[in-house]
Amino acid sequence: MTETAAFPPAPFDSAASAARAVRALVAGGVTDVVIAPGSRSAPLAYALAEAEAAGLVRLHVRIDERSGAFTALGLALGGQRAAAIVTTSGTAAGELLPAVMEANHAAVPLVVVTADRPGELRGTGANQTTVQPNLFGVHVRAGLDLEAGEEPGSLIGEALRTALGRPVDGLATQPPGPVHLNLGFRDPLVPDGASADGSELSAPAGSVPSIPAGSVPSSVVDARPTVDRRSTASAFRTVGNATVVVAGHGAGELAAVFAAHLGLPLLAEPSSNARFGSSAIAPYRLLLEHIGPAITRVVTFGRPTLSRPVTALLARSDVEHALYLPEPVSWFDEGRRPERIIDNLPELIDFAGPGKHGWLRSWREAGAMAEAAIQVLLADEDRITGLHVADAVWEHTDGNLVLGSSNPIRDVDLVASTDWHPLEVFANRGLAGIDGTISTATGVALAAGIPTRVLLGDLTFLHDVGGLLLGSGEPQPDLHIVVLNDGGGGIFGLLEHGAESTTARYGAAVERLFGTPHTVDIAALAAAYGLRYERATTLTELDTAMERPIVGRSILEVRADRSTLRDLHARIRRAVADALVL
Numbered sequence: 284m285t286e287t288a289a290f291p292p293a294p295f296d297s298a299a300s301a302a303r304a305v306r307a308l309v310a311g312g313v314t315d316v317v318i319a320p321g322s323r324s325a326p327l328a329y330a331l332a333e334a335e336a337a338g339l340v341r342l343h344v345r346i347d348e349r350s351g352a353f354t355a356l357g358l359a360l361g362g363q364r365a366a367a368i369v370t371t372s373g374t375a376a377g378e379l380l381p382a383v384m385e386a387n388h389a390a391v392p393l394v395v396v397t398a399d400r401p402g403e404l405r406g407t408g409a410n411q412t413t414v415q416p417n418l419f420g421v422h423v424r425a426g427l428d429l430e431a432g433e434e435p436g437s438l439i440g441e442a443l444r445t446a447l448g449r450p451v452d453g454l455a456t457q458p459p460g461p462v463h464l465n466l467g468f469r470d471p472l473v474p475d476g477a478s479a480d481g482s483e484l485s486a487p488a489g490s491v492p493s494i495p496a497g498s499v500p501s502s503v504v505d506a507r508p509t510v511d512r513r514s515t516a517s518a519f520r521t522v523g524n525a526t527v528v529v530a531g532h533g534a535g536e537l538a539a540v541f542a543a544h545l546g547l548p549l550l551a552e553p554s555s556n557a558r559f560g561s562s563a564i565a566p567y568r569l570l571l572e573h574i575g576p577a578i579t580r581v582v583t584f585g586r587p588t589l590s591r592p593v594t595a596l597l598a599r600s601d602v603e604h605a606l607y608l609p610e611p612v613s614w615f616d617e618g619r620r621p622e623r624i625i626d627n628l629p630e631l632i633d634f635a636g637p638g639k640h641g642w643l644r645s646w647r648e649a650g651a652m653a654e655a656a657i658q659v660l661l662a663d664e665d666r667i668t669g670l671h672v673a674d675a676v677w678e679h680t681d682g683n684l685v686l687g688s689s690n691p692i693r694d695v696d697l698v699a700s701t702d703w704h705p706l707e708v709f710a711n712r713g714l715a716g717i718d719g720t721i722s723t724a725t726g727v728a729l730a731a732g733i734p735t736r737v738l739l740g741d742l743t744f745l746h747d748v749g750g751l752l753l754g755s756g757e758p759q760p761d762l763h764i765v766v767l768n769d770g771g772g773g774i775f776g777l778l779e780h781g782a783e784s785t786t787a788r789y790g791a792a793v794e795r796l797f798g799t800p801h802t803v804d805i806a807a808l809a810a811a812y813g814l815r816y817e818r819a820t821t822l823t824e825l826d827t828a829m830e831r832p833i834v835g836r837s838i839l840e841v842r843a844d845r846s847t848l849r850d851l852h853a854r855i856r857r858a859v860a861d862a863l864v865l
Contacts, residue, residue: 295432297468301326302333304396304435304466309339311443313367313394315358317343317351320742320772320799321371323411324398325472325780331369332792346742346772346799348375348718352382352395359391365446367394373411374716376418386461387422392446393461395419401431401467406616410588411715415465424460431467439464473779474789524636526580527646528562529593530555532712534585539563541584541631546638548646552589553677553686553695554710562643563701564650566657568592569859574649578602582635583622586614588712589696597622605634614713649863656862657698657855668851669694669767671822672841676738676765677706679829685724686710687739688717689774690848691767695738697855717743721750721764728760734833735761741768745803751812751836763833764814766805769845771798781849798845809838816840 345351358366386393416428448459530538530551542549542562551558604622673694728735775797809816815837
């Protein structure tokens with residue numbers, strides 16, 4: 284097992300480090316800050332909310348980082364002083380490049396502040412993590428990469444003087460221009476260290492023949508199990524090899540064949556394109572909280588990015604972990620992760636071993652109990668939720684399905700069945716940004732002329748609304764755009780910030796900075812761009828809309844209530860826990 288890099292304890296937690304960074308910005312003369320919603324940048328958001336309440340800065344919230352960066356550019360131009368743009372990690376940072384280029388050539392003091400993962404997570408394949416230091420190259424006057432917890436004040440002060448074209452340490456001055464501050468933050472990302480909603484937490488911690496070549500064997504697609512609670516409970520207590528297969532983004536059909544052949548539970552994300560067959564467990568991330576401690580070994584195909592329970596499982600020191608990499612990948616640096624890298628199937632089969640007696644059956648039975656509990660609860664809901672929409676989209680889509688980031692892909696991950704049907708799933712999980720999803724779906728639909736459905740949230744839709752514009756005479760895709768509209772950023776209600784939203788101190792700030800509410804008329808947007816539009820207000824209307832053939836471009840809007848989302852997921856967790864009773 285490869286030794287991983289160690290990082291010494293940091294002098295400041297994320298909240299304290301962010302507060303010092305904001306004080307340094309204010310001390311350097313920054314009075315206007317544009318911020319886009321994001322989780323990794325949350326410590327800065329809370330610190331900026333405090334600064335605004337104290338009258339030290341004006342905050343401007345934008346859901347589109349590209350637009351936000353140009354807004355900051357305009358503030359710097361109009362105010363003739365430095366202005367800042369703050370974003371989370373990943374593609375959010377890349378969206379800033381056009382404004383940075385303009386600021387460089389126009390000599391505008393634009394302060395670009397990007398949040399980043401801490402050093403120990405870089406180069407490991409962690410979600411929304413890329414190489415952000417030196418991201419803007421020659422277009423910035425100076426770049427600062429500050430490790431999580433380090434004192435930021437003096438370094439930020441120097442960077443601001445550089446942005447304003449003032450001398451630093453006796454060096455010759457440069458023209459004013461943009462500077463890049465890349466600030467690392469570790470969990471917790473909220474001021475009081477509140478944990479995320481329980482749905483995203485994990486609990487504490489012979490010879491085998493080779494896989495036959497060819498199509499998926501019939502054993503992969505057999506019937507669902509009947510439930511025997513006693514045998515399920517005993518299997519989790521049985522001593523022996525307890526291996527699971529995790530199929531992350533891009534894993535492919537091989538993961539399903541591998542798991543079925545060895546009799547191992549398969550925990551497959553939707554964009555793995557392996558979520559089918561006798562080994563696939565649908566609500567696996569909820570089961571990990573209860574039966575995850577029994578796991579002793581993990582085999583991973585692809586790159587898992589969706590859930591904290593899986594991340595926690597892969598980080599456990601008491602679990603042996605192998606990552607199947609038959610060829611190099613770009614998303615991690617060797618030596619940065621503790622698992623064993625295996626590039627051939629015989630060695631991988633030897634590592635995994637066959638499932639112990641009753642192991643797969645017990646996972647399937649627990650999964651069936653959890654699925655039934657979820658469906659009963661959803662049937663009793665008096666309003667359409669994102670989970671209803673995800674279920675309908677999955678069941679009624681054959682061909683291409685594109686899933687937007689944030690809640691939609693996670694909703695599908697929770698409720699999508701494992702029955703096989705002709706479906707290929709696409710998602711931008713390289714950096715898991717919400718940008719460009721409409722355009723991505725358009726390209727997917729045009730590539731082979733296959734009717735395509737895309738499920739995305741309202742902010743993801745609005746972020747790429749320009750992707751609806753196709754020039755006269757351009758090829759038109761067959762594309763059905765399903766917009767789950769909850770009037771803002773619903774995913775933050777399921778993270779740490781959902782707890783903060785109920786506090787007197789941060790409640791209003793959380794809704795503004797993370798919820799980012801809006802009242803955009805999607806029907807009017809559809810008309811403006813020439814797309815057919817309909818709205819589903821009942822499950823019957825939703826199913827009817829899903830059953831129509833996809834011809835040309837159209838938008839289906841389904842409205843949901845964001846304010847009840849956290850409670851819904853808490854009730855689902857309780858229902859699953861009550862159903863298992865192992």
